[in-house]
Amino acid sequence: MRGEGETVGDASIDRFRRYLMAERNATGETVRAYLREVRCLREHLAGTAGNDPGVPGGWGSVSAADLRRFLSVSSAGSEPATVARRLSAVRAFFSFLLEMGEIGANPASGLPAPRRSMRLPEFLPVDEMAGFLAALPAEEPLSKRNAAILELLYSSGLRVGELVSLRMRDLSLETGTVRVTGKGRKVRVVPVGTRAAGAVREYLSVRGGKTGEDPVNAPLFLNRRGGGISARSVARMLVTALRRAGVARHLSPHGMRHSFATHLLESGADLRAIQEMLGHASLSTTQRYARVNVSHLVRAYEEAHPLATGGRGRKGK
Numbered sequence: 001m002r003g004e005g006e007t008v009g010d011a012s013i014d015r016f017r018r019y020l021m022a023e024r025n026a027t028g029e030t031v032r033a034y035l036r037e038v039r040c041l042r043e044h045l046a047g048t049a050g051n052d053p054g055v056p057g058g059w060g061s062v063s064a065a066d067l068r069r070f071l072s073v074s075s076a077g078s079e080p081a082t083v084a085r086r087l088s089a090v091r092a093f094f095s096f097l098l099e100m101g102e103i104g105a106n107p108a109s110g111l112p113a114p115r116r117s118m119r120l121p122e123f124l125p126v127d128e129m130a131g132f133l134a135a136l137p138a139e140e141p142l143s144k145r146n147a148a149i150l151e152l153l154y155s156s157g158l159r160v161g162e163l164v165s166l167r168m169r170d171l172s173l174e175t176g177t178v179r180v181t182g183k184g185r186k187v188r189v190v191p192v193g194t195r196a197a198g199a200v201r202e203y204l205s206v207r208g209g210k211t212g213e214d215p216v217n218a219p220l221f222l223n224r225r226g227g228g229i230s231a232r233s234v235a236r237m238l239v240t241a242l243r244r245a246g247v248a249r250h251l252s253p254h255g256m257r258h259s260f261a262t263h264l265l266e267s268g269a270d271l272r273a274i275q276e277m278l279g280h281a282s283l284s285t286t287q288r289y290a291r292v293n294v295s296h297l298v299r300a301y302e303e304a305h306p307l308a309t310g311g312r313g314r315k316g317k
Helices: 011-022 028-048 064-074 080-099 126-134 141-156 160-164 194-204 231-244 253-266 271-278 283-304
Strands: 177-181 187-191
Touching (some): 011 080, 028 064, 028 080, 126 141, 141 177, 141 187, 141 194, 160 253, 187 271, 231 253, 253 271, 271 283
Antiparallel strands (some): 177 187
């Protein structure tokens, strides 16, 4: 696959790439994902209809029926979230073409989004999280780094992409805060708990780094070679740490963030404060934690309360 900075024989896609980066302030991950979906659409249209929409004016001949066939073929067996992302990319692309005057109407505007199920986000209960973090080894330099990463993920509710993008300048242990660049390149300042701050201090005492590195703009968390650690490495490290700690539950780095939000909600934190700390653009995104938390309580109630089902509870049947 070509890099995100290359043209692909279609000037419209290349202009869309520049638009996402300059006008939408999209993250590199979003740009790559959207371009991947649009390129797949072009290949599908060229292969099934024998008409490459990459030629001048070609995108104007694409119909809603063409897009429905593409979504049906490309999304067979996919999760609703994957289909929703694919549709979002296609909609954004055709909205861009319409805005630029390259097409007369947006064929994607009426396509329905897949119904996404309301699932309980993965997280560790408070006691399990506390035990897991307390059991992390922190004697060797690498262990100190791993402990600092996991403590900070949970303490501040960071996305893994946000964490690996942190620079030395973003951390202020004096004020107990970290400056985070989130989606849409929006910057927010998030508290860092005392325990996490202590773990980060321990890591910084053995951090090392490349000779001559910029002490302000260098990555906060380094890999073994002295470069910035990757999101994939963090995910692998978390899996290993969970296994060594004997935690049977599956937890991704995003699950650490879910745990952060869920535990704050359970402790009575204001929903708007949680929204601000998570960096959600819309309160409705944060509210899903409240809805899911309530649904979890309802299920527990129905299974345990003796009169929950109009007679005896499920356990009493």
